[in-house]
Amino acid sequence: MRIPLDNQSKVPLYRQIENYIREAIQDGSLAAETRLPPTRKLSEQLGVSRITVQNAYLELESDGLIASREGSGTMVLPSIAELQPQQSRQPQWPLWQMAFQEEENQQPLVVQGKTDENNQISFTGVGDPREYPIRELRKAIQDVIRRDESSALSYNDFEGGYLPLRRTISHLLASQGIRTQAESVLITSGSQQALSLICQVLLKPGDVVLVESPTYNLALELFATMQLQIVEIPIDHFGMCVDQLESILQQYHPRLIYTIPNFQNPSGACMSNSRRRELVRLADQYNVAICEDDYVGDLRYDGRSKPALKALDPGGRVLYIGTFSKMLMPGLRVGYVIAEGPVFTQLQTQKRVSDLTTSPFIQRVLYEFVNVGRYQSYIRRSSRLYKQRRDATVRALRKYFGHELEFAIPQGGLFLWLQLPPGISSEELYSCALREGVVFAPGTRFFVEKEDGIQYIRINFAPLILDEIDLGIIGLRKAYLSVRQM
């Protein structure tokens, strides 16, 4: 136990030890049942006489904070009073912390919910946790532990991740029409890290990033945290309005275009074929990198498949982001970037200095679990399931709202993007719906200027079963009526 002792102090050493342990017990950091070191041991560690430590322990014992028992040593006792952590004692922060204090105390965004213990119906989150292949995953974990033993728990895989998993990912993508090599795959801790690494390598504070408007809230938060200048380009039912792109490129000289071409988050839009080609062409002409976030690209329910931007890339233009979070299990936190050319080495370095490597253990489990056949059948099953849920949500919306909400039916993905009538604020609707036990994402989260999203809400239909969807939309209707009466 490393207790700070001050030999220059007028406070006797035994009292210093006593005070330190007393405060640690009282503020809860030394928990009940913690075993304190034997007096002989602690006196050696601290370089004081044994009697000094014994005196300290005696004082603590007589105050009922610790107890020595024959054979089982000295233990911290459960505290008598319900002691609160001394949060009132606010220390004087150092000057360098003041800069942070002045920054707006932002409320962290809620990015996920689910039907939780309180019987909330939550149109948020990703897929349906009840559909996660837990049993197969458990088996994969056991296989990995049995086979790799400690090597799965050592450092490893610094060159972009566990090579067999990188190979599997290249095969998965090929089976979807996106050709790549294992050597171009960098494993990341979810797609959020993939985007973060790309930004750190390509952009510095003040640089311009071009995003669809609306777009993924955590991408916006990342860009803001990195102090990038965010320029928005509108989106319609056919995706990014590429006809406006050239003039924006000329005016703002962005260094990165962040796009979600398939079943965009939050709008659900899918970029048309011709716009994809035009986007890749213009980015090339104006020397701008594209970051393609393909988080649910292969979760299509109807309509024709569109090529990934990556598949249109003549080489090294498109940085492609994928993830296992949406399709399998977000709790694993595994995603990837596909990149070719010199930038790949930079991304590797950035990954290494950021966190060395994504858990080698989880990478091996995923490798054990995922193969092309299993992935394809999982996609087929999810598509069937989520298509039903999309249709049920659309039916419920029509039934309970008539034509009061405007929306397009997405051809895939997870999201419905609903436009509220004028005068109904999504933030107010959010608060009212919470009281009805219904959760969704207000549109304000998906724009640089929150106000731009005040008339929109995003509904994730994928995690809920049909009955829940119906109940949820009924709750939403109730909230809607009470907002309208305000």
Next chain:
Amino acid sequence: MRIPLDNQSKVPLYRQIENYIREAIQDGSLAAETRLPPTRKLSEQLGVSRITVQNAYLELESDGLIASREGSGTMVLPSIAELQPQQSRQPQWPLWQMAFQEEENQQPLVVQGKTDENNQISFTGVGDPREYPIRELRKAIQDVIRRDESSALSYNDFEGGYLPLRRTISHLLASQGIRTQAESVLITSGSQQALSLICQVLLKPGDVVLVESPTYNLALELFATMQLQIVEIPIDHFGMCVDQLESILQQYHPRLIYTIPNFQNPSGACMSNSRRRELVRLADQYNVAICEDDYVGDLRYDGRSKPALKALDPGGRVLYIGTFSKMLMPGLRVGYVIAEGPVFTQLQTQKRVSDLTTSPFIQRVLYEFVNVGRYQSYIRRSSRLYKQRRDATVRALRKYFGHELEFAIPQGGLFLWLQLPPGISSEELYSCALREGVVFAPGTRFFVEKEDGIQYIRINFAPLILDEIDLGIIGLRKAYLSVRQM
């Protein structure tokens, strides 16, 4: 399958499909046994007639690339020739990639080794993988899966990590004499991420960071990647030479002091009590944040324990980094920062935008596995074991090298820092030792100017059993003799 089709092209559609699949098979991205979509399905997906897809498949089949079998669909066949990935076809990279191409093609640092399949004896890495508590860990994993089911695999814990684990960490630290609250603990993906987050929050390119010289190589690589100005302060047997600190603070105005006070990596030095107090005092006076990397702080074999800088912190001055990688299993990739004051919220935000959260699953497993009693007994066991190995290494060095190498005996931790006689280069010794099957870290990795480390090598004695240590030092001696004869 999302195949890019160009309706404007003169190449017929069936040929476009055929070519795309052919190339994907030939360059290995479509692996053997991959099931192609049925012709009806693919024609729907691509919006072409079924006969178009059939024609494409027929061409591929007649070339022996795919095979259709009644009932089992169309599969990719194993390739006949050993086809190499077409790496020769180097595309023309876009202009924005040129900046990266010009950067020095750094060889990535090897940060870890172990006694591997090739019977190498590796004085690198962290603890001994053979000592990892695999069985207990497996049980913890099973318990988590059984109890939490899918909730362990969902997103969660955005506010700094899984609260019960944060509480456990605060108790672990208190039992070592470092008082903190669960609310001040931010879970990270290893201590590397902890340091990276701190840098991103506190520093911008060009800012000065003060480091001990030598210091941890991956910290140096991180600082260089972030384009920080790195100022070194020498270290001796009693840790950072704090007597030089004030003038350096006055001259360079660093915004962060990065220090490893206990059993420093690579030098093994442990900072004296008085220097610790002086460091905290000066940092406060000059308004500089301290990052205390305490990666093996409680792994002490002899001598008196020293208080953590964090324990001397009057509030919000010291950002304390800890990890489970060194003591338990690096493959889990879990570490933490302890920070108080407004900076904590910034660190939370930076973590969220960097990768949302460290795997909720791994966090739960760790919580299940770690408690104060188990941790303390693990530390006791490791200390006993590694002390023996340290002593055995010192004995072997004395036996085979006499007094040709200079070194101090560290009171804890993992590392011996050996000074070679003049004229013996650690880089040459490294190459020769590799041929003898012995691996260590040449000192050049631990300085801003590699040349400063040319006379040093770092030996990690912890991962090897006694016989391996003896063999390893014999191999080192052989390599040493052949370098001396050059």
